[in-house]
Amino acid sequence: MALTSTDTSRYDNTLAVIRTLRDQGPVARVDLGALNGISSATVTSISAELLQQGLIKERPPETPRPTGRGRPKTLVELNPQAACVVCIKLSINEIQVVVGDFSGQVRHSEHHAVPTLTLSADELETLLEEKISAICAQQLNGFQRLAGICLAVQGVVSSQSGSIIWSPALSFRNAPISAQLADHFHCSVLLENDANCIAGVLAAKPDYADCPNLVVIMLGYGIGMSVLINGVPYLGANGSAAEFGHSKYQPDGALCACGKRGCIEAYASDYALYRAAADHLNLPAGDSAHPSEQQMQALIQMALNGDPSAQRIYTEAGRALGYGIANILALFNPDLVLITGSGVRGFDAMQAAMHHAIDDALVAELRGATRIESCAWDRDMTCMGAIAMALHATDGETLSGTE
Amino acid sequence: MALTSTDTSRYDNTLAVIRTLRDQGPVARVDLGALNGISSATVTSISAELLQQGLIKERPPETPRPTGRGRPKTLVELNPQAACVVCIKLSINEIQVVVGDFSGQVRHSEHHAVPTLTLSADELETLLEEKISAICAQQLNGFQRLAGICLAVQGVVSSQSGSIIWSPALSFRNAPISAQLADHFHCSVLLENDANCIAGVLAAKPDYADCPNLVVIMLGYGIGMSVLINGVPYLGANGSAAEFGHSKYQPDGALCACGKRGCIEAYASDYALYRAAADHLNLPAGDSAHPSEQQMQALIQMALNGDPSAQRIYTEAGRALGYGIANILALFNPDLVLITGSGVRGFDAMQAAMHHAIDDALVAELRGATRIESCAWDRDMTCMGAIAMALHATDGETLSGTE
């Protein structure tokens, strides 16, 4: 009788085991059972299959004596070589290319200066193909397969259709990109918003566990956001949800890079801060529409050193941010709002005004118990998140691809 | 060997059958299989159990010949007597009590004028117990069981903890209520926001199918909202998500009933419209802080008849609403925004300014393909939604309670 696999429990349990091992590192079979609510008999059966497929391996017993009585646990762990993913972070005038292994570790990372703003869609496509091909040639020895490619892009992307809808790094719009890369490299291609990648990494931190409704705000050249509901990014109808930067502070307010007025981004992003400062202050020379980290550091230093004009700029930014966050609290009522991105360098200068604005805007019942915290910024987080997402998305294929 | 029911597939399939019958009315076993992706052999087995439990019954063959060849379908349908729910809608100075049967139909409905604003929490509790007891005594003959009670409340409620956090109908806050009612009536008590109830009803309409991300805005005395993601209301950390009425149009703007300034509600709710009008226009006497339907009708008639002051008020309300909706589009990117509630009476007078404001606020990429529509208002919808939600929540109990 033909097997008709409508029952997905074995598949689900197997994925759960793989993901537990990725999250926790080496785990014994008993513990895998307990963590996933399945019997250890089932874990024995699943791990036998995974061992046979080469997706996991048994870890040799610890040299230091295992503590306690009884038969020692035999830990199993993912075989890092079982698969790899290539992730590309696309930002303004820079791309980062990384290789991650099946266990989720970064194996290789490189940065390239690229004039992204002047590229056409086809040139971008060609460039990505070149970079990925080069990495594959150099870095993919020893891996059983390339599970997938993940593009992490600043701006609005439609993961579903695989198109970049609108990115500050690019001068063109509505560019389908996933399909062509998938064709070229014969693997899954995932397109993700950079804030969603970062939110995934942050949500996994123990400090932020127990936050089923998590909002991550990314301050930087622009302002991005990710809303994680039970760990999964809320995307909306076509991926343009969570565009906090373009939510409104003030009708007819300051001019935003999007062409409209009064967006939060027009007050609290790097370009907005620098624009407001450039008129009054004596700041380092450079492209004032795309201020460098040095330029921004100079500005924040002025504020921290007590310059009243600089302070006023950060106060106004904090106020805009606060009113924006008030809307987030009213509309999403998250457990936690995390503020990160390179722009957190200015968080101390904005914080007081931000909290004041939130209190001004919202009654206590709607502020609720939401924690609002900032979080140190690490430019590698995006790619770490992209690796995790790419692996998660391709675990099913990896599983059936090696059967 | 003891049965350990970790496998939930039979349970899931049984619930799916019950819910299909509730949504679709009488359905044949073959079709139940096709609709739920299970074999008709399984449907035979499930329906035999449900028949035996009295939850469904076979419908006698149609008198007019069934069309086509072959053995005619035997339709099965829910037994409406298998269970009932009592739902109470709590609004300002009025409660509505309805009884719904297992198939989701309204069996009985009554309205009571009640001075809700002057009640204490205990008085409300007592009042509800009286009304529910009375209804049970009169209306519950013939039902196998009372599956549950649902309270639909305007304002912020925490379904999880069963407390009314903040309601414009009540002068007290943070009142736990579900637990006491559950104790008293020995059944599940569900606490729901009224907008979520209505959104559930609207989402079921065929016009609005294929909208996995649906936002419903309720205009009325206040302004409420519901966000349905894949058919389930997004609640946030403690049920206060989707508070569109208190999201901001303008920092330091008009005074809102919440005590803060610049909320959308302070521009586009009934009380805000009437407040703005009362200064300039000759309107019917009455409580201008709680305008009646007649008072509001008089106001909108003035606007529709061309009175420039009245028109200006609706234009400004439309603009505030539009800017608010722009934030909804940027943050939720829904497939559809439905505007309903008693306040839709003024929608035509607000619509142009609203669309203008949205276009003003958002670039095309972020407006996306979201449909923005109004929808006729029916005051019974809340209770219909509450019945559906109460049944949905208690189907599991009904199933195991009659085994």
Next chain:
DNA sequence: TTATTTACTTTAGGTGCTAAAATAAATAAA
């Protein structure tokens, strides 16, 4: 050396599904 403890594996039995076969109940055709 033996008892105890803990981990893992094997065995036996159960649930619940599906495909296929059997049965039921109608219409269409001969």
Next chain:
DNA sequence: TTTATTTATTTTAGCACCTAAAGTAAATAA
């Protein structure tokens, strides 16, 4: 009228997968 065909439902047979319990393995404690 009888037979063939069609469609719905039920029964049967068999499979996948899980768990509890029993069995085995590998350690420490007595």
